[in-house]
Amino acid sequence: MSAVLAHDARVRVGGMCVRLTTTSTRFAGILEQRFAGFMEPGREADYTFEVEVVDPRSDAPDADVRVWREEGLWRIERGDFRAVLDPRTRRGRIRQAASPYSIDTLLRILHTLSLADEGGFLLHAASVVRAGRAQVFTGVSGAGKTTLSRLAPPGADVLTDEISYIRREAGGYVAYGTPFAGELARPGANVRAPIEGIYLLSKGPRNRVDEVAAPAAARALLGNILFFAEDPALVRRVFAAALDAVESLPVRRLTFVPDASVWEVL
């Protein structure tokens, strides 16, 4: 009898390393491709998951994601995956098909759960670093996140065109690059930078930046934060994280025409 060799992939995003073990060579290849630039072999893991790769389910592939806590364990399910995480040991199991989309979603959810404990969050937003400072551009699908990212000036680092990773650290709020891509379909730059400000995106006839009142800024942020769990304690932490950010960071509205001139007003 021969032992089945387990693959060991370590995906580090926002300073948090997730170790994924699998016996599926095909899935290991998918991970290498999907999270290129964010794989850190040998890095000490903050979370460890054993991934069981199964045939795709056909009964409920489009079901909504559900995240809930049961008997001290986090349970995460969608039509295409099931996962369980023990938050005390930071170990869990994932059962999914060999799909990059399933593991991508699971990692996003894991990061939302972890970030909420420390006052951070994932935001539907593009973020770009210029001169060592990150600007975060938030909006719903179609608001212009990918457009702004494509128009970023030479020398700028695009951290993401889809999901911004925002952490509260000792010196203030910091944005991290993520592999969670939108229409650009490529991972962001794996760098970090202190946040200069958050911009609420809207398209208009000319480029302009306007101040936003704190309640409106809070509503916008809360509407765009990735948030899945049906858990009152987590709701309170996400609410506090969003309002703390509004009270600490400049939040402005960016109205823009979709060409490179937008960067002149930023």
Place this chain on the structure above:
Amino acid sequence: MTRYIARSPDVAARTIGGELMIMSGRDSSLFSLNETAAALWEAADGATPLAGIVDRAICARFDVAREEALADAEALAEDLARHGILVVSEAPIPR
């Protein structure tokens, strides 16, 4: 019928920019309360009858007729209770 109201423990609430924002822990719905609604929320201690809260927190501070204020308060309390951010009861609500 005497009614009592209490703030639900399963919510997050904070005043920001002069506006009271409340998020339901049950369904994550977000509410912004105006000044009178915020006064009602702040006074919802579970021990004071709703009519007493209207007298003390609404009629004493805002220019509004008592009957109108009480009807508005009852409707608001029912609405907030439906979203799980306020508890309404016919008996005092232990904290």
